[in-house]
Amino acid sequence: MTVTQSTSTHPQTLPEPTARVAVASQGRGLVDTHFGHADQFHIYDVRRSHAEFIEVRDVAPYCHGPEDSPGDLSAILTTLQDCQAIMISRIGLEPEDRLREAGIEPVQVYDTIETALFHFYDRYRQPLT
Numbered sequence: 001m002t003v004t005q006s007t008s009t010h011p012q013t014l015p016e017p018t019a020r021v022a023v024a025s026q027g028r029g030l031v032d033t034h035f036g037h038a039d040q041f042h043i044y045d046v047r048r049s050h051a052e053f054i055e056v057r058d059v060a061p062y063c064h065g066p067e068d069s070p071g072d073l074s075a076i077l078t079t080l081q082d083c084q085a086i087m088i089s090r091i092g093l094e095p096e097d098r099l100r101e102a103g104i105e106p107v108q109v110y111d112t113i114e115t116a117l118f119h120f121y122d123r124y125r126q127p128l129t
Helices: 073-079 093-101 113-128
Strands: 019-023 040-046 051-058 085-088 105-108
Touching: 019 113, 040 113, 051 113, 073 093, 085 113, 093 105, 105 113
Parallel strands: 019 085, 085 105
Antiparallel strands: 019 040, 040 051
């Protein structure tokens, strides 16, 4: 690797690291949905001072049926594979472990989406850089 000195007189700034985060929400501006009951995830790109809503991704709920039998976790993992974290109000042990194995950090929180996103970013910013 070769390091060269910039000839510019202006200091260069590095791009701010971005975290892509999935949020389980019923759409009232809150992280308020259990992982197993979520039928969609709101996707955000989060930076130090800005969170940008990207899209909504639909999924089949992990818990379904009369006894909340587990669904297809692999399909949910594929849908969220580009996310570094997922924010949910609650989550069971098996899906929590599988998310971590897939490189997605499960964050259990009940707060406004904005507050939760920036708290996550501040807490996990060091590994992102």
